Amino acid sequence: MSFDxxxxxxxxxxxxxxxxxxxxxxxxxxxxxxxxxVIGFLIYYSADSFGFSAWKIIALFFGGMxxxxxxxxxxxxxxxxxxxxxxxxRKIIYIMHGNHHEYPRDxxxxxxxxxxxxxxxxxxxxxxxxxxxxxxxxxxxxxxxxYLLYGSMHYAIHAWNPPFKWMKPLWRNHHLHxxxxxxxGFGVSITLWDHVFxxxxxLKREKEDKEKVAELMYTKKAR
Numbered sequence: 001m002s003f004d005x006x007x008x009x010x011x012x013x014x015x016x017x018x019x020x021x022x023x024x025x026x027x028x029x030x031x032x033x034x035x036x037x038v039i040g041f042l043i044y045y046s047a048d049s050f051g052f053s054a055w056k057i058i059a060l061f062f063g064g065m066x067x068x069x070x071x072x073x074x075x076x077x078x079x080x081x082x083x084x085x086x087x088x089x090r091k092i093i094y095i096m097h098g099n100h101h102e103y104p105r106d107x108x109x110x111x112x113x114x115x116x117x118x119x120x121x122x123x124x125x126x127x128x129x130x131x132x133x134x135x136x137x138x139x140x141x142x143x144x145x146x147y148l149l150y151g152s153m154h155y156a157i158h159a160w161n162p163p164f165k166w167m168k169p170l171w172r173n174h175h176l177h178x179x180x181x182x183x184x185g186f187g188v189s190i191t192l193w194d195h196v197f198x199x200x201x202x203l204k205r206e207k208e209d210k211e212k213v214a215e216l217m218y219t220k221k222a223r
Contacts, residue, residue: 006179011106012099023115024095025108028155032148034114035121039141046138057138064142071143072150073193077186104178110155150189157188169203176201 015021043061046052052060080097084090090098100109112120121144128136128143153170156163162171170191177185185201187194194200 006101007103008105010103011108012103014095014099024113026111026113027108028111028152030114031111031117031151034118035144035148039144042137042141046134050134050137052135052138060135060138061142061145064139064144065146065149066142067139068143068146068150069187069190070193072146072189073186073197076188077199081182081186101178101182104158107155107159110158111151146189153189172203172206173201176206180206 013021014024043057046057046060047054076097080093082089082093084093100106103109111117124143125136125140128140132139154174157171157174162168170188173185173191173194174188181201184199185191185194186199191200
């Protein structure tokens, strides 16, 4: 990531145009409100137009959610952290993800904004349809829900303490990715693929600095 240091306050300026700049920001509720109707419609369409049974829809739906976790890992590791010496490529990577590493507490950019999100979703669905045919209509809603849960988890990790003790390793894995080694800890909503591909932090050996952890959490003043 091409920046001097991590900044826990402030926000990156990505475009000179204020109109383009607005399009780079969003709130989680906007994305949930945008995709929940799509998820509901696609499930209904799968049953009404193709006659899929409830069990088939459920199986495809959860298959889509599971595939999202793998897609999330691949995108984060090989696309968002793509290494290039080309200035234009580096700028694109910074706009997509590098700014988040420089300003990890910028809550307006913890979710992919609507326009690029819709473009990517359209491309992914089209690929699923080409490969899977009509079954994509039941598979893609699970994939979308996986994305929504991932985005919400990402927001929560940067905004709050883990609500349950069993979630703490997930929080620590992502914070270590930001503040210690960006070449590990690519799983955000789940650490499964970090374990599979050997990019998981050894949390038992990582010392926890409680004061540093407190600094990484949002305070009432920051809100």
